[in-house]
Amino acid sequence: MKFLTIxxxxxxxxxxxxxxxxxxxxxxxxxxxxxxxxxxxxxxxPNPQLAKVRRKKGKLSVVDGPFSxxxxxxxGFAILEARDLAHAIEMAKRFASIAGDGETEIFSIMMxxxxxxxAPSP
Numbered sequence: 001m002k003f004l005t006i007x008x009x010x011x012x013x014x015x016x017x018x019x020x021x022x023x024x025x026x027x028x029x030x031x032x033x034x035x036x037x038x039x040x041x042x043x044x045x046p047n048p049q050l051a052k053v054r055r056k057k058g059k060l061s062v063v064d065g066p067f068s069x070x071x072x073x074x075x076g077f078a079i080l081e082a083r084d085l086a087h088a089i090e091m092a093k094r095f096a097s098i099a100g101d102g103e104t105e106i107f108s109i110m111m112x113x114x115x116x117x118x119a120p121s122p
Contacts, residue, residue, distance in 0.1 A: 002039070002081055002109040003088040007095070009075045009102035024098045032080075037091060041078040075102060079109070 032038035050065025078095070082088040085106070092104045 001084060001088075002079060002111065003085075004107045004109055005078045005080060005088070005092055005095070006105045006107075007075045007077070007099055007102055008073070008105075009100065021098065021100075028094065028098055032091070037081050039079040039081055041076065043076040044074040075099070 029038060029041060052063045052065070054061050054063065076099075080088055080091055082091060085108070088106050092106055096102070096104055
């Protein structure tokens with residue numbers, strides 16, 4: 001099963017990581033990539049080139065950033081391959097032990113099978 005995780009650091013803990021932190025994160029990423037559980041990952045920092053595309057009542061609009069109402073910044077994302085939700089939670093806990101204070105949300109990814117979206121089995 002595939003899962004999307006999104007990490008949001010605590011607003012009070014936004015400081016530059018130490019070299020030891022960076023090395024621990026690199027080791028985690030290497031380990032998870034090698035064992036096939038990490039499909040893709042990346043950081044998402046403050047970016048003045050943000051935009052939102054909205055569709056409401058059939059009309060499309062684009063709103064350019066930055067967005068002053070954003071109280072939380074996404075720190076990063078990962079796409080995981082896990083046996084089930086419990087396994088994805090284990091991986092998120094391993095990540096959190098290195099990443100520091102914050103919150104990791106876990107979403108199951110619907111797969112496309114013969115052009116039809118299918119939800120993962122519970």
